[in-house]
Amino acid sequence: MMNGIFTALLTPFNDDYSINEKSLEKLIEFNLSSGVNGFYVGGSTSEAMLMRVDERKRLLELVKSIVGSRVPMIAHVGAISTIDAEELAVKAKNLGYDAVSAVAPFYYSFGLDAVKQYYLDVAKSADLPVYIYNFPAGNGFGLTADIAKSIFESDSRFAGIKHTSNDLFAIRQFKDSIENITVFNGYDEICLAGLSMGADGAIGSTYNFMGKRFVKLYNSFKSGNIAEAEKLQKEACEIITVMCKYGVFQCEKEILTLMGIDMGPCRKPFLPLSDEGKAAVKDILSKYEF
Ligand code: MN9
Numbered sequence: 396m397m398n399g400i401f402t403a404l405l406t407p408f409n410d411d412y413s414i415n416e417k418s419l420e421k422l423i424e425f426n427l428s429s430g431v432n433g434f435y436v437g438g439s440t441s442e443a444m445l446m447r448v449d450e451r452k453r454l455l456e457l458v459k460s461i462v463g464s465r466v467p468m469i470a471h472v473g474a475i476s477t478i479d480a481e482e483l484a485v486k487a488k489n490l491g492y493d494a495v496s497a498v499a500p501f502y503y504s505f506g507l508d509a510v511k512q513y514y515l516d517v518a519k520s521a522d523l524p525v526y527i528y529n530f531p532a533g534n535g536f537g538l539t540a541d542i543a544k545s546i547f548e549s550d551s552r553f554a555g556i557k558h559t560s561n562d563l564f565a566i567r568q569f570k571d572s573i574e575n576i577t578v579f580n581g582y583d584e585i586c587l588a589g590l591s592m593g594a595d596g597a598i599g600s601t602y603n604f605m606g607k608r609f610v611k612l613y614n615s616f617k618s619g620n621i622a623e624a625e626k627l628q629k630e631a632c633e634i635i636t637v638m639c640k641y642g643v644f645q646c647e648k649e650i651l652t653l654m655g656i657d658m659g660p661c662r663k664p665f666l667p668l669s670d671e672g673k674a675a676v677k678d679i680l681s682k683y684e685f
Contacts, residue, residue: 414453419457438496474500484517501533514546642668
């Protein structure tokens, strides 16, 4: 069973938007030294939806070759097209990933039966534990405990859910209606709340530079030091509030670049960080310790 803090890994790009392999290695080593418990590779944070399938496969390959077997790794393989998701799932399996995850197919407002079939196809192709990526704000499909239960009953490979939603009650319902399920909290700004509703861990983008803080928060929560966990969450929320204002991924890349890991730009149509955003990031770096 997986648990703890998993970094949803960013993808450093060169100025021509190709993957910056040197920075990727630095970013991974920095995260491992921060004590994170695993990596979620090729998800929203990696800008996977702005990459071609061959680039997504290359990213999975690069990350696995750098990390090896040091921590568990989940490959996100979700795509609008089942064929693409299956191809990525096979790649993840062949590379030795521990599990796959997939966002529901989007854009065409697929019906529930189509979504279920997509998940079954992904599970069969991957032949690995599958984590459903529930991200209703991003793709319009909201997973309920009833739907999750019917998917989990259809194939024993379903292992968990990455729950990127503010519906905290749903975490409790997933945990209580499906035996042995692993639930990861998805919004870092409510990490502690998610843990207190039964989440086994958290997967998030801000852990790229705040891994140490959230590992400490997780350990504090587990050992019953709630005051410490609340303090860590409160400060993280102050930081994330600023990031949400100027662009979460752009701010994360800027912070890490200032910390010495050249992260480059986000892919278009993401806009570059504004001058005001850059100043706000500098201010964050001067106020908090990472
Ligand atoms: O992977 C991330 N979700 C998305 C999880 O980016 C959609 C979160 O870590 C958020 O970036 C973060 C800021 O809202 O909580």
